[in-house]
Each structure stands twice: as structure tokens, then as C-alpha cells.
Amino acid sequence: MKVENIGEFGLIDRIKAFSNSKGHALGIGDDCAIIPQGEREILVSVDALVEGVHFFKNAEPFLLGRKSLAVNISDIAAMAGEPKWAFLSLSLKSGTELSWVDDFLKGFISMADEFGVELLGGDTTKAKETVIGVTIIGENPIGASVKRGTARAGDLVCVSGKIGCSYAGLKALELNLKGYQNFIEAHINPTPRVNEALSIREFATAMIDVSDGFIQDCNHICKQSGVGMKIWWDSIPFCDADFITKEQMLCGGEDYQIAACIDRRFKDKIEKNPYFTIVGEVVEGKEVVIVKDSDVIEIKKCGYEHF
Amino acid sequence: MKVENIGEFGLIDRIKAFSNSKGHALGIGDDCAIIPQGEREILVSVDALVEGVHFFKNAEPFLLGRKSLAVNISDIAAMAGEPKWAFLSLSLKSGTELSWVDDFLKGFISMADEFGVELLGGDTTKAKETVIGVTIIGENPIGASVKRGTARAGDLVCVSGKIGCSYAGLKALELNLKGYQNFIEAHINPTPRVNEALSIREFATAMIDVSDGFIQDCNHICKQSGVGMKIWWDSIPFCDADFITKEQMLCGGEDYQIAACIDRRFKDKIEKNPYFTIVGEVVEGKEVVIVKDSDVIEIKKCGYEHF
Structure with missing residues (x-):
């Protein structure tokens, strides 16, 4: 069996299986x-x-x-x-x-x-x-860092900035489209969202950066936390790019925005926060589903994986 | 100009020149x-x-x-x-x-x-x-770590274990020599000398591991500390290998022994220490000289460098 048969995450799981961490420090998987x-x-x-x-x-x-x-x-x-x-x-x-x-x-x-x-x-x-x-x-x-594995059913899901602009920039570069410098900038010169994340540190129950693609990264939270998520299609802050699909925006990686789960009691704090948009809720379950007008939208397997 | 024109250490110096370290943490060069x-x-x-x-x-x-x-x-x-x-x-x-x-x-x-x-x-x-x-x-x-740049003229120089066994192992592998498994082991399965180094932590004024070659690593201490060293040929614990020269032992890298400078007041502590041999002294100057019967032995430029 070769490394490409188990994929990047299979390989990371393998390293995790070998880890001799004594558990006092959170290791592989975050x-x-x-x-x-x-x-x-x-x-x-x-x-x-x-x-x-x-x-x-x-x-x-x-x-x-x-x-x-x-x-x-x-x-x-x-x-x-x-x-x-x-x-x-x-x-x-x-x-x-x-x-x-x-x-x-x-x-x-x-x-x-x-x-x-x-x-x-x-x-x-x-x-x-x-x-x-x-x-x-x-x-x-001590104790302030926000992990992936601590989301709870009932929490709200929020995300900073817009989703899909980096992928739009990649496509603009590949297709040599003119006039989309802001998307190209998002792809080749991304901004890490340190201040955005710090602004919700005290309310957030789980957090990740959107590097593999919004859906895949939310699924990382689901897997680590043992929960599901309902994401409301109409609430998602999609990038204003008309030459890629919204599915591509949800699946393309490298936005480097922050996705987080929030205790519902702090809903008003997030609504007043200048960076974040509430896009869904944490539910019992195992994975992310996207809901539009109470229908579930099928998104095929997406997100970036090496090997 | 290409990277191979300035060599590995030239390149590391270049990274150092760009470093924005504010100086409260010792950075590049150790x-x-x-x-x-x-x-x-x-x-x-x-x-x-x-x-x-x-x-x-x-x-x-x-x-x-x-x-x-x-x-x-x-x-x-x-x-x-x-x-x-x-x-x-x-x-x-x-x-x-x-x-x-x-x-x-x-x-x-x-x-x-x-x-x-x-x-x-x-x-x-x-x-x-x-x-x-x-x-x-x-x-x-706090304060206990032993750096490269703090040796002082008058200190003694000591080294753990033997010098040159890893290079002997490399040569035994390359020449397919039989019966030298201990040297081959030193090369392919080296032991980091953590306990040895800890045993002299409180007496040592400067320290390095012998990775590039004994002379070159001692020269790293000299350069960082602004001192020279006299190493006494007859005191060096050479490896018992008869198929490489003693010069090769001093220049071959990857011994992963510990070379250290010691305050002379603690000479007796080192003499009683089971791991270390005193091999020379720190003097005013700029580099390592090897002395045998009061003659200086010329060693041509040696030690490993990438590029």
C-alpha cells in the first residue's frame, strides 16, 4: 500500500496513531x-x-x-x-x-x-x-485557546469575511481574467485573521481557519467534536465573483478566514461584531449539511487533500 | 550571485541579517x-x-x-x-x-x-x-542554557566520548569494510548526549554539539565568543579506527558528542566526570589551533558545509 492510497488525512491519522503524547498537551488533529x-x-x-x-x-x-x-x-x-x-x-x-x-x-x-x-x-x-x-x-x-473538538449541539456557527475569494483569485490567474486584482490578492497575499479570532475568543466554543475549504474545515470541527452542522445557504457571505460557482466557493481552499462555533447566549455579541456573520448552527449528527429553503443541498466531496 | 557562491553559513548569516528579533530571545547563530x-x-x-x-x-x-x-x-x-x-x-x-x-x-x-x-x-x-x-x-x-558565544580566555576545553567514530562508520559503509559495526552504528544510529551535557551544565561557559566536525564546531564557539582555542593533540580522544587518518577524525562530522568550555576552577569536577576529557584551553585569538609537542599542526579547511 502506498501513501496516495490513504490520502493526506489518513497519513496524519497514522502519525497520530504512533504519537507517544501523554495527553497533557493537545497534539495532532488540531x-x-x-x-x-x-x-x-x-x-x-x-x-x-x-x-x-x-x-x-x-x-x-x-x-x-x-x-x-x-x-x-x-x-x-x-x-x-x-x-x-x-x-x-x-x-x-x-x-x-x-x-x-x-x-x-x-x-x-x-x-x-x-x-x-x-x-x-x-x-x-x-x-x-x-x-x-x-x-x-x-x-x-492558560485555558484560553479555542480547539476544534469542543463544539456543542445548540451553538451557532459563524465565519469571518467572505468565502471563496481566494479560489476566485486562483481561477482568475489560471484563466488570465483581467480586472479581478482584489481576488488575486486574496489568493497570493492572504491576511491571517488574528484580530478577528481574538475578538471572539471568550465566546467561541470551537474554531478553525478556512484553509482546506469552508465545508471541509467545518467537517473537521464536526469530526473532532462529534457533532453535525446545519449551514444556511442564504446566510453564507459568498465572494462577489461571477465566474465561479457558489459550490466552488464552498469547496475551494485558502480563504484563511476564521470559522467558529459560539455559545448561543452570546448571539448579540456576534451580531454586533464587525468581522463575523452567523451562518448556521451546530446540531446532533456527524457532518455538515447545507440547507436552502428547508431543502438539503447536495455538495459532492470537496476540499483540498494532498496525495 | 547564486546560493552556492556564499555557502551554507553565508546563507544563515543572510537570514540572520534579515531577522527582526528584538534581542530578548537568542536567535540565529546558536x-x-x-x-x-x-x-x-x-x-x-x-x-x-x-x-x-x-x-x-x-x-x-x-x-x-x-x-x-x-x-x-x-x-x-x-x-x-x-x-x-x-x-x-x-x-x-x-x-x-x-x-x-x-x-x-x-x-x-x-x-x-x-x-x-x-x-x-x-x-x-x-x-x-x-x-x-x-x-x-x-x-x-531560566538562565541555565549554555550558549556558543560565552567562552572566555582561560577556560578549559573538553569533549565527551570519542571523536571521529561516525566518520569511520561512514567510510566503512562506503568502502564496504567488514567488522566495524560499532563505527557504523555511531554513524547510522547516533546517541544525542543529553545526560552528558546536563552533567556539566553548571560549570560550562560555552557548549556546542559536534555535528559539522570537531574543529569546525570549536571554531563556531571561537567565532561567536571572540576567542581562540589551543587543542592539545595528545589529549584528543580519537576513535580507535585505523583506516582513516586523525585529520579525517577531526574534520568528519556527525559525532554528536558535546564540546564545551569550562571555568578552570572546576577542573577537578571535569577530571572526575565519567564522560568528558579535557583537550585544550581557550586563549586570546580568533580560531582553533592544534598543538603537538609545542608545534602547531596545520589542518586544512575542513568540516561539512552545504551548497
């Missing part, structure tokens, strides 16, 4: 691990970006540097944490121009500075293809 | 970054191992898993820290057998268990060649 340290807890996430898989060979290095860190900061945001320190491991091809490295680093640091993150360590090695490894460490007061 | 957290300090190191660069394509996955973690635990040992948590980022080729992944993970966890390390997170992606990214986090009481 956006970050949580390590308690006195009155604080440390959040850690690692991520590798591979040329030809996560970015094009000719990607603009400054923006690639920004995005490499942004998607990792987003993992901290996904726990409602504050990003603090980053470590960069660069595997580079022989023949890589130093100007490429400099532009990449300038982009990485520009993103770091925007979110108060310090680059504290680095490693370089040669390789046949470029691989960018990022480790991000964040912090929270 | 084995780990140090992040103070109340009464403890957190040690962090990241490392990538690339197929064809750090390991052979046909490397035995169990031993590769062990070594991938061992060399990272050694970075924590190099600061006299206690290793605690690990994160694994696996970039795998399509067609990789699941049994390979399982054996790799078994090896990784066997090393983790030996040193009380918990695997807390993982990431997988596909790639054209296998890249293993490891992030290791350790701990120390």
Missing part, C-alpha cells in the same frame, strides 16, 4: 499543539510548502515569503492565539539566485512585522526542489 | 533559540533532512527515523537543555510505501521514548524527494 507553561500556554504549528504543490515554480518570492508565514500565523489565529515567534527552514536548489532569497526574506519579515512575530531561527540545506518549512509559536493565557 | 517563559526558558531548533543530501535514498527507515530525531535532540543537548516535545513535517514522494512510513515513525518514536520526548504535531505533503522537517522544543531553568 491547528496547533498546546503546551501549558505556568500561567500561559504555548501554541506550536509546523508546515511545509513544496514547489509545484503549494506554489508555482515562478512564484514571486516577496509574496511567497509573505504567504509562507501568513498561512502559519493563520494556524495560531485558528486557536484564537497570539502569534509570537517563527523559525524558517529553507531547502533550496543549487542555482537559486541570492536575490530570490533576499526577496523571499523581505516578504517573510514584512508579514512578521505586521503581526508582531519575531524570526528567531533558521536552517538551510540544498535540495532538488524548493521546500519552505515554517514553525510558528504563539501564546495564550 | 544551536537553539531561547525564549524566556517565567521561571523557565524554552529552547527551539528546526532542521530539515533531505534525501540524497542528509541520507541515502535506500536508508533503512527505522534508523532514519531514529537519527532524524537524534540530531535534533542533540541541538537541545548542545545548550545543556532537556528535550521535551517534537513536531514532524514529512514531505513524501508519491509511491512511498506505507510500511516505509510506519517503520520511519517506529524509529522516530523509539528515539523519542528513550529521551522522554513527546511527538505533538505533524504535517504531511507530497514532494518529488523526501524531506524530513523536525522541530524540537526543550526546556531549562
Whole structure:
């Protein structure tokens, strides 16, 4: 049996099965691990970006540097944490121009500075293809981090920003469409939603960032929490793009918005919150269903998965 | 200009030049970054191992898993820290057998268990060649970690174990020599020297692990500390291998022993220590010189460097 037979999540489950975690720190299966340290807890996430898989060979290095860190900061945001320190491991091809490295680093640091993150360590090695490894460490007061596995039936579901703009940007690039710079920007220069997540940290029962696609990420919460979700089609803040379908918006990844479940008692707080839209509710069940005019809309298997 | 024109250390210096570290945590240029957290300090190191660069394509996955973690635990040992948590980022080729992944993970966890390390997170992606990214986090009481840049003229230099056995093992493998399993073991299944480093934590003024080669690693201490070293040829605990030269032993890397500088007042503590041999002294100057019968022995530029 080969790795492509069990898929990315099968492989992550396999690593989880081997983990020797003693359970005092939340490990594999969430956006970050949580390590308690006195009155604080440390959040850690690692991520590798591979040329030809996560970015094009000719990607603009400054923006690639920004995005490499942004998607990792987003993992901290996904726990409602504050990003603090980053470590960069660069595997580079022989023949890589130093100007490429400099532009990449300038982009990485520009993103770091925007979110108060310090680059504290680095490693370089040669390789046949470029691989960018990022480790991000964040912090929270002890107990404050919001996990995937703690949603409860009865909670409301909300999401920040709009859904599908990154996928619209990807398609605009692929189809060479003109006049959609805002969508292209959402795809190649995403903003991690740290402040948005922090604004609901005290009300949220579960949280994730929308990286694999809105439906798939909500399903991650369902699976980890042992619940289902009803998402109301008419409430979803779809991206204003007319050249992709709404199904594509729900399935395309890399929005890096925050999806969260909220104790219903705090409904008014979310209604007044400038970032979030209430889009559904947590129910008994096992997965996300999309409801329009009391009919269930079938969405075929969607969302991004490696292998 | 290309990356290979400035070499691995040139590239690391470049990352350092871009770092936005505010200086409260020791960043690039040591084995780990140090992040103070109340009464403890957190040690962090990241490392990538690339197929064809750090390991052979046909490397035995169990031993590769062990070594991938061992060399990272050694970075924590190099600061006299206690290793605690690990994160694994696996970039795998399509067609990789699941049994390979399982054996790799078994090896990784066997090393983790030996040193009380918990695997807390993982990431997988596909790639054209296998890249293993490891992030290791350790701990120390605040102020206890031993850095590279704090050696002082007058200190003694000591090293744990023997020098050159890993290189002897590499050569035995390459030349297909029989009867040298202990050296081969030192190369393919190294032991990080955590306990050895902890045994001198309170006396050591500077410390490093011998990964690039004994002379080169001592030169890292010299450069960071602004000192020189006299190493006494006759005191060096060379490996008992008769098929490589002593120069090769001093230059070959991957011994993962601990080299340290010690306040001379604690000379008797080191003489009684079961792990360490005193091999020289820290002097005014800029680099390591090897002295035999009061003559300086010329060692040409040696030690491993990528690119």
C-alpha cells in the first residue's frame, strides 16, 4: 500500500496513531499543539510548502515569503492565539539566485512585522526542489485557546469575511481574467485573521481557519467534536465573483478566514461584531449539511487533500 | 550571485541579517533559540533532512527515523537543555510505501521514548524527494542554557566520548569494510548526549554539539565568543579506527558528542566526570589551533558545509 492510497488525512491519522503524547498537551488533529507553561500556554504549528504543490515554480518570492508565514500565523489565529515567534527552514536548489532569497526574506519579515512575530531561527540545506518549512509559536493565557473538538449541539456557527475569494483569485490567474486584482490578492497575499479570532475568543466554543475549504474545515470541527452542522445557504457571505460557482466557493481552499462555533447566549455579541456573520448552527449528527429553503443541498466531496 | 557562491553559513548569516528579533530571545547563530517563559526558558531548533543530501535514498527507515530525531535532540543537548516535545513535517514522494512510513515513525518514536520526548504535531505533503522537517522544543531553568558565544580566555576545553567514530562508520559503509559495526552504528544510529551535557551544565561557559566536525564546531564557539582555542593533540580522544587518518577524525562530522568550555576552577569536577576529557584551553585569538609537542599542526579547511 502506498501513501496516495490513504490520502493526506489518513497519513496524519497514522502519525497520530504512533504519537507517544501523554495527553497533557493537545497534539495532532488540531491547528496547533498546546503546551501549558505556568500561567500561559504555548501554541506550536509546523508546515511545509513544496514547489509545484503549494506554489508555482515562478512564484514571486516577496509574496511567497509573505504567504509562507501568513498561512502559519493563520494556524495560531485558528486557536484564537497570539502569534509570537517563527523559525524558517529553507531547502533550496543549487542555482537559486541570492536575490530570490533576499526577496523571499523581505516578504517573510514584512508579514512578521505586521503581526508582531519575531524570526528567531533558521536552517538551510540544498535540495532538488524548493521546500519552505515554517514553525510558528504563539501564546495564550492558560485555558484560553479555542480547539476544534469542543463544539456543542445548540451553538451557532459563524465565519469571518467572505468565502471563496481566494479560489476566485486562483481561477482568475489560471484563466488570465483581467480586472479581478482584489481576488488575486486574496489568493497570493492572504491576511491571517488574528484580530478577528481574538475578538471572539471568550465566546467561541470551537474554531478553525478556512484553509482546506469552508465545508471541509467545518467537517473537521464536526469530526473532532462529534457533532453535525446545519449551514444556511442564504446566510453564507459568498465572494462577489461571477465566474465561479457558489459550490466552488464552498469547496475551494485558502480563504484563511476564521470559522467558529459560539455559545448561543452570546448571539448579540456576534451580531454586533464587525468581522463575523452567523451562518448556521451546530446540531446532533456527524457532518455538515447545507440547507436552502428547508431543502438539503447536495455538495459532492470537496476540499483540498494532498496525495 | 547564486546560493552556492556564499555557502551554507553565508546563507544563515543572510537570514540572520534579515531577522527582526528584538534581542530578548537568542536567535540565529546558536544551536537553539531561547525564549524566556517565567521561571523557565524554552529552547527551539528546526532542521530539515533531505534525501540524497542528509541520507541515502535506500536508508533503512527505522534508523532514519531514529537519527532524524537524534540530531535534533542533540541541538537541545548542545545548550545543556532537556528535550521535551517534537513536531514532524514529512514531505513524501508519491509511491512511498506505507510500511516505509510506519517503520520511519517506529524509529522516530523509539528515539523519542528513550529521551522522554513527546511527538505533538505533524504535517504531511507530497514532494518529488523526501524531506524530513523536525522541530524540537526543550526546556531549562531560566538562565541555565549554555550558549556558543560565552567562552572566555582561560577556560578549559573538553569533549565527551570519542571523536571521529561516525566518520569511520561512514567510510566503512562506503568502502564496504567488514567488522566495524560499532563505527557504523555511531554513524547510522547516533546517541544525542543529553545526560552528558546536563552533567556539566553548571560549570560550562560555552557548549556546542559536534555535528559539522570537531574543529569546525570549536571554531563556531571561537567565532561567536571572540576567542581562540589551543587543542592539545595528545589529549584528543580519537576513535580507535585505523583506516582513516586523525585529520579525517577531526574534520568528519556527525559525532554528536558535546564540546564545551569550562571555568578552570572546576577542573577537578571535569577530571572526575565519567564522560568528558579535557583537550585544550581557550586563549586570546580568533580560531582553533592544534598543538603537538609545542608545534602547531596545520589542518586544512575542513568540516561539512552545504551548497
